[in-house]
Amino acid sequence: MAYEIDSILLTEEQLKQKVEEIGAQIRQDFQDEPIVLIIVLKGAFVFAADLIRELKGKVTVDFVMASSYGRQTVTTGKVRLLKDIDVNITGKNVVLVEDIIDSGLTLNFLKEHFQLHKPKSLKICTLLDKPERRKVDLKADYVGFVIPDKFIIGYGIDYAELYRNLPYIATVKEV
Ligand SMILES: O=P(O)(O)OC[C@H]1O[C@H](OP(=O)(O)OP(=O)(O)O)[C@H](O)[C@@H]1O
Ligand code: HPA
Numbered sequence: 001m002a003y004e005i006d007s008i009l010l011t012e013e014q015l016k017q018k019v020e021e022i023g024a025q026i027r028q029d030f031q032d033e034p035i036v037l038i039i040v041l042k043g044a045f046v047f048a049a050d051l052i053r054e055l056k057g058k059v060t061v062d063f064v065m066a067s068s069y070g071r072q073t074v075t076t077g078k079v080r081l082l083k084d085i086d087v088n089i090t091g092k093n094v095v096l097v098e099d100i101i102d103s104g105l106t107l108n109f110l111k112e113h114f115q116l117h118k119p120k121s122l123k124i125c126t127l128l129d130k131p132e133r134r135k136v137d138l139k140a141d142y143v144g145f146v147i148p149d150k151f152i153i154g155y156g157i158d159y160a161e162l163y164r165n166l167p168y169i170a171t172v173k174e175v
């Protein structure tokens with residue numbers, strides 16, 4: 001199946017403003033306490049790069065890499081953990097940073113995985129939430145935009161590894 005950009009769903013301006021809001025909200029919730037951000041690669045790298053610069057105070061960053069879509073627009077149902085974190089998160093305030101929650105399988109897997117480390121708190125922050133497609137009961141603590149059931153690309157999010165470099169978020173159409 002081939003896809004191309006259909007229409008812009010979220011502009012650069014909308015994204016920028018929302019990232020500022022989420023950053024302020026997170027800092028407000030944790031006050032002066034240090035935060036460990038765990039960024040879920042690859043998709044969340046653009047969002048996280050903007051978000052981290054909105055967070056004042058003590059912030060540590062680490063990365064986890066998970067993949068379950070490949071060249072498809074629906075989940076394979078199998079989450080592969082390609083890289084785990086290096087920092088110690090036991091007793092820490094942890095925020096998992098994702099680009100999108102779709103079926104919920106990726107974050108459900110990662111949440112359980114990181115709970116085993118016994119963090120002080122474990123919150124989920126996602127730029128986009130597509131609740132209509134949920135396969136597991138999973139809710140985020142910080143949500144940028146709730147979006148309709150359409151496959152989207154841009155701002156770090158790919159189709160078959162392309163389009164991550166778009167500065168906006170768009171829907172795709174089959175051609
Ligand atoms: O809620 P889900 O149905 O699990 O979908 C969400 C996940 O899917 C995408 O990652 P993908 O597996 O495509 O890997 P990528 O981040 O490297 O693009 C996206 O970045 C999320 O991590
Ligand atoms: O809508 C999407 N687009 C790209 N990757 C994704 N992974 C889950 N949902 C999506």
Ligand SMILES: [Mg+2]
Nearest residue numbers: 043069157158
């Ligand atoms: Mg992806």
